[in-house]
Amino acid sequence: MxxxxxxxxxxxxxxxxxxxxxxxxxxxxxxxxxxxxxxxxxxxxxxxxxxxxxxxxxxxxxxxxxxxxxxxxxxxxxxxxxxxxxxxxxxxxxxxxxxxxxxxxxAGRRRTFDVPVDLRLAQGFRREVLGRLREIPYGSTSSYAAVAASAGHPRAVRAVGTACATNPIPIVVPCHRVVRSDGTPGGYLGGPETKAFLLRLESAAA
The missing domain is CATH 3.30.160.70 (Methylated DNA-protein cysteine methyltransferase domain)
Structure with a gap:
């Protein structure tokens, strides 16, 4: 330390x-x-x-x-x-x-977070991606390609993946809602079981 x-x-x-x-x-x-x-x-x-x-x-x-x-x-x-x-x-x-x-x-009673966030740990395109992630509705998913397109860089699919993998504020900034184009979950900083849990939670409460 x-x-x-x-x-x-x-x-x-x-x-x-x-x-x-x-x-x-x-x-x-x-x-x-x-x-x-x-x-x-x-x-x-x-x-x-x-x-x-x-x-x-x-x-x-x-x-x-x-x-x-x-x-x-x-x-x-x-x-x-x-x-x-x-x-x-x-x-x-x-x-x-x-x-x-x-x-x-x-508990399935909240769909968005109101707490203030400080995104200083993400810069440039990664920060832009985090802003797009907060636009994905609760209970829904979006592909890495779709997020790249919404951020104005449709070919930056890998960069979106990196932004999700290094998201400093998971759950509050819902990178777990981003999946592969074939519908499979893809990676997650908290592990695949955690990502699956969060998606099931939101799907059940939506």
């Missing part, structure tokens, strides 16, 4: 002594003060979901990363510290809006 305030604060999530409650309170006050004064680059939390634990990370702009366990959450945090900023802070009680929206989504 890179040098930051992350490492010492992570220990507060596993209480082992009588003074831990006090330390946790100090952590909470530090977090709120740092956030108010713009002293934090990224806050994060891990939440449990039907597809396993998801790492949620945000900047003051919005959600910057949603990461599957298979990606290695420590590696994701290291990448965020390098690419966004080294001041990475655990917020174990934060992300209420996204946590609630994810809960409603997995």
């Amino acid at each position: 890179p040098e930051s305030i992350l490492a010492p604060l992570t220990t507060l999530t596993t209480p082992t002594s009588d003074d831990t409650r006090h330390r946790a309170g100090l952590h909470e006050r530090l977090l709120r003060a740092a956030t108010t004064d713009d002293l934090v680059d990224v806050t994060y939390r891990v939440v449990d979901t039907p597809i396993g634990p998801l790492l949620l990370a945000a900047t003051p702009v919005g959600i910057v990363r949603v990461a599957f366990a298979s990606e290695g959450h420590d590696a994701v945090l290291e990448s965020l510290a390098a690419r966004v900023g080294p001041r990475v802070l655990l917020d174990p009680n934060g992300f209420g809006q996204l946590s609630d929206e994810l809960g409603d989504y997995f």
